[in-house]
Amino acid sequence: MKRQILLAVLLLISTVYSVNAQKVVSGVKLNNTLVVEGNDLVLNGAGTREKMWIDLYVGSLYLPKKSSNAADIMGSADAAAIKLDIVSGMITSEKMINAVNEGFENATGGKTAPLKAKIEKFK
Numbered sequence: 001m002k003r004q005i006l007l008a009v010l011l012l013i014s015t016v017y018s019v020n021a022q023k024v025v026s027g028v029k030l031n032n033t034l035v036v037e038g039n040d041l042v043l044n045g046a047g048t049r050e051k052m053w054i055d056l057y058v059g060s061l062y063l064p065k066k067s068s069n070a071a072d073i074m075g076s077a078d079a080a081a082i083k084l085d086i087v088s089g090m091i092t093s094e095k096m097i098n099a100v101n102e103g104f105e106n107a108t109g110g111k112t113a114p115l116k117a118k119i120e121k122f123k
Helices: 002-016 070-075 093-108 113-122
Strands: 033-036 039-051 054-063 081-086
Touching: 033 054, 033 081, 093 113
Parallel strands: none
Antiparallel strands: 033 039, 039 054, 054 081
């Protein structure tokens, strides 16, 4: 189930972000490394979610090692982290939850029922 949630989130990111190798994205300074539950991760890429020319948030993907192979990233059982930095005051909790719901719906082809409990925990 963890892999399915990670796959759904990675698919969401791949549809809304353009990869940006800079360490500062839309004014957000990104760490080159991140430690999550004892796992050392490196910044793999980041991008900005925009709507009507307004930057909404910056998403960054951290992996054990850099990779440009989406299939390998999504198929990996290794630790990974996605960090979202909200850069717009237009983002509310309700809007973010709606975006997460829409992303999981799109990523799973509307088949979120088996993941419902995990999606709720994620939100």
